[in-house]
Amino acid sequence: MDIKKLKKTHPELLEYMKANGFGSVTIGGVKVMFRRLFDHEGEYTSYNDFYKKFISKEGIEGSTKRLGYYRTSVRTIQGFDEFDHFPNRLKFAPVQYRECSYDHLNPIFKGIVDHYKQVALKECKSEKSIRVESNAASTFLYHMQRNGANDPFGVTESMILSFFYDGCKQLRGCSYKTKIKTVLKATIKTDYYAECTRIIEDMPCLKNGRKNFTTLVNDEIRIIKENLQEGARNDLSLRDKAVVSMALYTALRGTDIAQMQINNIDLERDLIILTQSKTQQPIVLPLRAVVGNPLINYLLNERPRNLDIKSIFTNVHDPENPMDSSTIGGIIRRFFEKIGIRGDDKENGIRLFRRYLASKVLENGVQPKIISDILGHQSPESLNPYIYTDIKHLRECGLSIEKYPVGKEVFQV
Incomplete structure (x- = not known):
């Protein structure tokens, strides 16, 4: 960010918004953020830091809707200042002002997440997958930290269970658990691998709640x-x-x-x-x-x-x-x-x-490896949900119950 430059160029953004039909409320919100940026110059290091220090706290007393307007206004200014982006009513997403568990982790837990990111990058995993899995693990590790664990050695089974259950209901499911396991498994060849393996083993058995895929007929x-x-x-x-x-x-x-x-x-x-x-x-x-x-x-x-x-x-x-x-x-x-x-x-x-293609070629007897290649799956397990819906071949695995007496009332609707 360059506040000195912004003081000179900010009228250009306001004039652009006025010429392109932006409403007075939207333009007014940007003006308010300009004033706050200039009034607090030197008290923040980035737009994210500015938002956390001088805007987000208002959400406690102010409305969520108003806080959303402020966030949009700050993002508009940042886009103009750092990316030469003029607002066009389309989503602009180089920044998202959200609290992140990773920022609160101690150096040991943060190092586990950082190590996973390095390993995942070497494996050419997509940026989105790395982000999602890192966020899930960060939330898990921060929960351990808040419950008194400063490293993997201090994580107990009761802490782990409290992350997935609140005593009455399940809080997180199987997919969340899988993301956490992916990050912890990446600690192999580190001093924490044995303890991370123990943590994985202490995680509860959760039923995969995924339903059969809907497909086109x-x-x-x-x-x-x-x-x-x-x-x-x-x-x-x-x-x-x-x-x-x-x-x-x-x-x-x-x-x-x-x-x-x-x-x-x-x-x-x-x-x-x-x-x-x-x-x-x-x-x-x-x-x-x-x-x-x-x-x-x-x-x-x-x-x-x-x-x-x-x-x-x-x-x-x-x-x-x-x-x-x-x-x-x-x-x-x-x-x-x-x-x-x-x-x-x-x-x-x-x-x-994608589901129709996978289901159809499975039905026609094409080998799963070929189907995974066509769909661009990195893991063969990604094809399992399609296999579960392959009724034609699943019927071949069915066993006859002719030899077992079953009362007629069982089949009554």
Whole structure:
């Protein structure tokens, strides 16, 4: 941050907001934050530090809604000062002002989390996965610290149980436990590995609460394909048709579709070649006509030309920026609504396409390893939920009960 520079340039931000139709309340909130920044100059070291010292404490007495306005105003100023970003009513997320358990950890516990981060980076784990698992472990270790443990040797079974149960109900589930275990297992070859292993063994057995995956049925797939045919609908943009076609026929993750660049498309060999955002693993998929034709149609007839960005899919309201990955889900949901499927509060996100592909090829006898490669899974266990829904092959594992007498009333509805 550069407050001296900001004192000179801040009128530029206010003038921009006024010229671009921002309301008086929004502009007023930014003005208030400018005044506080200037009044307390020298009393903070960063925008995060400023927010914690002079804004967040007001949330105790003030409303949560008002605190949200303050947070947005500070983020707007930081974007302008540090990132040359002018507000455009789209989410700006280089900073999030939230209390973090990691910041309160002592050096020993903080070192365990830091060690995991280094190991995970070497294993090319995605940034998001590292962040989520580190946050879960930090929360766990901070709970141990608050209960009197200053290192893994001081962690008792009762402390561990109190993290997962409050005496009446379960507080955290199996997935949370798995994230913590991942971080603790990374202590191998360190002085704390034996104790971290003991902590893992003392964790309670938690039932995996994941339900069977919802997937698309054949009739829904038929309706989707009919509506994607050229000339079938005029109420869908070329971008949305290209996105839905790619999701249906490639089963790529939404983040990979949103971040796909023009150089990821090899038209000479009809291939899609990219590095997955979640696993950082390369993947090569065939570029079939049902995917390539809608994509070319969008690039030639709808996507603005002469853009500096290399992303294929751009933001409709701000073409100079790539489409956000969260937009993909909205495109899919709107598409389902227009063609009249997946209503009545049924699940309707992009994951349905990945699940349909996995379930269908499993049903047709394709080996799990091949399916994992197609879906870009890093761990073979990621395919288990799809296997659980493979009714065709699960029936083959069923045992007849003909030899066992069962009363008729058992089968009465």
